[in-house]
Amino acid sequence: MRITDLPVEQRPRERLRRLGPDALTDAEVVAILIGAGNREHNAIDLAHRLIASTGGVAGLATTTVQEIERIRGLGPAASARIAAATELRRRAALTEPASGVSGSAGVAAAVLPHLQDRQRERMMVAVLDRRLRVVDVVPIAEGTTAHAAAPVGDVLRAVLTRGGQAFALAHNHPGGSLEPSPADRTATAQVRAAAEACGLRFLDHLIVAGDHWRAI
Known part of the structure; x- marks a missing residue:
């Protein structure tokens, strides 16, 4: 018909x-x-x-x-x-709000459109200004469905070259689990230490699975 x-x-x-x-x-x-x-x-x-x-x-x-x-x-x-x-x-x-992000939920709103429905694990860095307004959301690494590394140098370079003064990390778990792996926790600690050494404010590291997320 x-x-x-x-x-x-x-x-x-x-x-x-x-x-x-x-x-x-x-x-x-x-x-x-x-x-x-x-x-x-x-x-x-x-x-x-x-x-x-x-x-x-x-x-x-x-x-x-x-x-x-x-x-x-x-x-x-x-x-x-x-x-x-x-x-x-x-x-x-991806339209940015006029105000700065507020806590983990604000970071999640900025990064979710980049990570939802991805079949491969992908890591993003949300670059923020001193008022915590989103300057850019940048892909840092993309791995297999099981792992995407967090290259500390690339993360800091992405923030500094865009004039950021704060940032957050986020990556997806295509398998649907929100549980952080030991590697996720290690990467978070490494990035936090590097941010402090550079005088940058590290807000959060989120895991995204579909429409859901959690902070590490």
Whole structure:
């Protein structure tokens, strides 16, 4: 069935206009981005296939254009629209607050968009000014799914070259555990000592697993 064969009130675009985007299913949202189907599948069918192939909308958010195009019926235009929409969502999440970060929760808000849904372990440093406002969030290391090292020299260089006076570390555990490893604790102690020697304020080291986090 083509989407144009559906009653007007059941079509995704009309439902969005009438009820707002929150009322749409994941497949309906993606179908609007796809735009049109083909002779075999309508846009909603293609959206279901795409979401299933990526393991859900969280997986879709990190899927490349080339991976999207592997779904039969999705060409370069639809793939580009979907990739652009997920990038727009990521950039919106990275919008910095006017005020400084407040405790671990503030650090988490700055780094989560960089670490959620990552399949490989990645370490970030959030660079802050003297008022604890976020200057930049910088990737420092990316390892296998099991480990990403914390190169102390690279961390300090990232902070100092950006004029930072405070910073925080964060890395993800793709396996879902929030429990710090002995290596995580050792890295935290090393970075804290190095920060003190350089006159920098070290705020925190967070572990991120999906939408959850904890401070070491």
